[in-house]
Amino acid sequence: MASNNERLLHDLSDSIVNLDEDRLRRSVETVINSKMSAYDALMNGMAKGMNAIGRMYENGECFLPELLAAGDLMKTGLQMLQPHLKAEKAQMSGRVIIGTVQGDLHDLGKNIVIAILRSAGFEVYDLGIDVASNRFVEKVREGGDILAMSSLLTTTSPYMREVIAALTRTGLRKTTKVIVGGLPVTEEYAREIEADAYGKDAFDGLAKIKALVKDKTDWDPS
Numbered sequence: 001m002a003s004n005n006e007r008l009l010h011d012l013s014d015s016i017v018n019l020d021e022d023r024l025r026r027s028v029e030t031v032i033n034s035k036m037s038a039y040d041a042l043m044n045g046m047a048k049g050m051n052a053i054g055r056m057y058e059n060g061e062c063f064l065p066e067l068l069a070a071g072d073l074m075k076t077g078l079q080m081l082q083p084h085l086k087a088e089k090a091q092m093s094g095r096v097i098i099g100t101v102q103g104d105l106h107d108l109g110k111n112i113v114i115a116i117l118r119s120a121g122f123e124v125y126d127l128g129i130d131v132a133s134n135r136f137v138e139k140v141r142e143g144g145d146i147l148a149m150s151s152l153l154t155t156t157s158p159y160m161r162e163v164i165a166a167l168t169r170t171g172l173r174k175t176t177k178v179i180v181g182g183l184p185v186t187e188e189y190a191r192e193i194e195a196d197a198y199g200k201d202a203f204d205g206l207a208k209i210k211a212l213v214k215d216k217t218d219w220d221p222s
């Protein structure tokens, strides 16, 4: 028999797949009043539903408006859960500039990364989606310790290399740590494009960013 937690995760996933906002809100309220972690609800409930409706879309079982509506529901759920996301506070905080790279409109994963970073005490500036390299560079120049980039498409992940090259050209690479993440990105790819770190998911990203900030603070450029 399914446990209460399993049932709740299933409800979260199912309400995304069936675009049922009332059921999603009720399920999220139940999570908030239960012992389940908000992150578990997000990743093992809602994100599973998102991936399931993505597969349905690929198989022609639903259409783009449904996929987009499911994305909006993910955002609603994330907003409700955000105050309840608990991450161990970072000992040293820093300013993170984040965005989804040019040509790419996927932001659900990036938004989860932002929510986790904020809950750990980081100041995060979100450049949004479809971000060109000059916008990343401008924002880093205004003051950023970490540049974080997201890409969900194999066609857009190479753009991360361009952004890193632009940072190098402008002399900002020396003082900025770069982390990359998203579905087609791997540890190996991050090394290849000379990023400083790769984050598999939001909590891995948080751990890597904490380490990068420590590295940056320990490092004396003189």
Ligand code: B12
Binding pocket: 047, 050, 051, 053, 054, 055, 058, 064, 067, 068, 071, 103, 104, 105, 106, 107, 108, 109, 110, 112, 113, 148, 149, 150, 151, 152, 153, 154, 155, 179, 180, 181, 182, 183, 184, 198, 199, 200, 201, 202, 203, 204, 205, 206
């Ligand atoms: C939802 C979705 C969409 C939505 C996006 C809505 C939105 N607001 O984001 C819409 C409908 C707009 C869309 C459009 C398209 N999509 Co789409 N989409 C998806 C889908 C189903 C889910 C992605 C998602 O949100 N997952 C849930 C989140 C929580 O997970 P996540 O994004 O992976 O993020 C986690 C980690 O990756 C990581 N992470 C992510 N970013 C970062 C950054 C940092 C710094 C760190 C540390 C970590 C990190 O942490 C996150 C949380 O743990 C995927 C399929 C899939 N299984 O992923 C396809 C998918 C990504 N899409 C795909 C495609 C092809 C497209 C389109 C080209 C479709 C088309 N033919 O029009 C367009 C492209 C539009 C564009 N220019 O970007 C392909 C990509 C294939 C490829 N090899 O490139 C996929 C894989 C589907 C498939 N199997 O074919 N899509």
